[in-house]
Amino acid sequence: MRSSLKLxxxxxxxxxxxxxxxQVPFCTEAWVIRNxxxxxxxxxxxxxxxxxxxxNSNCTGSNxxxxxxxxxxxxxxxxxxQVVGCAIDTSQPPSPEMxxxxxRLSRFIxxxxxxxxxxxxxWGYRGPDFRVLSGANVNAPELGIARTGQSVVTTYWGKPGxxxxxxxxxxxxxxxxxxxxxxxxxxxPSNCDEAAG
Numbered sequence: 001m002r003s004s005l006k007l008x009x010x011x012x013x014x015x016x017x018x019x020x021x022x023q024v025p026f027c028t029e030a031w032v033i034r035n036x037x038x039x040x041x042x043x044x045x046x047x048x049x050x051x052x053x054x055x056n057s058n059c060t061g062s063n064x065x066x067x068x069x070x071x072x073x074x075x076x077x078x079x080x081x082q083v084v085g086c087a088i089d090t091s092q093p094p095s096p097e098m099x100x101x102x103x104r105l106s107r108f109i110x111x112x113x114x115x116x117x118x119x120x121x122x123w124g125y126r127g128p129d130f131r132v133l134s135g136a137n138v139n140a141p142e143l144g145i146a147r148t149g150q151s152v153v154t155t156y157w158g159k160p161g162x163x164x165x166x167x168x169x170x171x172x173x174x175x176x177x178x179x180x181x182x183x184x185x186x187x188x189p190s191n192c193d194e195a196a197g
Contacts, residue, residue, distance in 0.1 A: 003040045014191035023112055025097075026080070026114055027081065027086035027087075027088060028095065028097055028098060028101065029114050030077050030080055030084075030086060030114050031097055032053075032101045032105070033077060033082075033087045033101075033111050033112070033113070034077045035050060035053070036105060036106075037074055037111060038068065041070075041073075042058065042059055042061060042064055043059060043061070043062060044059035044060070044061060044062050047090035048091050048092060048093060049088070049090040049093065050090060052093050052094050053094040053098055053102055064085075073111070076113050076157060077113055083116055088123065108136050108180065109136075109137070109148050110134075110136045110159070110165075112156035112165035113154055114155060114156055115155055118155070118197055119153065119155035120154055120187065120195070120196070121154075121196045122152045122153075122189075122195050123151045123192060123193055124149060124151060125149065125150055125187070125191065126148065127148065127185065129148060130145070130184075131145060131182065132144045132146055133145075133180050133181045134181070135181055136159045136183070137181075138183075143179070143180040144178030144180070146177075146182070150168050150170065150171075150177060151169045151171050151174070152187060153166060153169060154166035154167070159181075161183055163181050163182070164181070164183065164185065165179070165181050166179065166180075167181065
């Protein structure tokens, strides 16, 4: 594999070898997203980290039951956390990274499910432009347009209907242009200048 392709997911590459797993970006993102799902369902948090990050201002009770699709997302996140060995210390205040992730992800109607195994990158996408949306629905608000020649990176599980959550960048190690949901986009390696994952 070319050296540039090794830039795809350096953090995820460390998951299987790093003992301080609570510091792995996957663990932080998984914890934030999983608890954002419950926050949106009205969960009242008891931990220091949960109360400070989600504030409990609109909570309605503990342990709400997610609808089937969200329950599947939660189960998949928890499975990843277990495999990786995540151990977030929720007795401590949220880290700056948790606050940044929460702010970044709050604009999405549908939250992505991080993939603990790896991801995929299409460097130099050769297909037509496509819309990037805030949810896995054609009627969701548009967040940006991915252009031919830009790059697409995803480190998340897809959703039914061919929906993918990904980041649109200028290339390996380049600038993030936008991120969000899209469907019906051909990211096969033959449609990329280079592909990894």
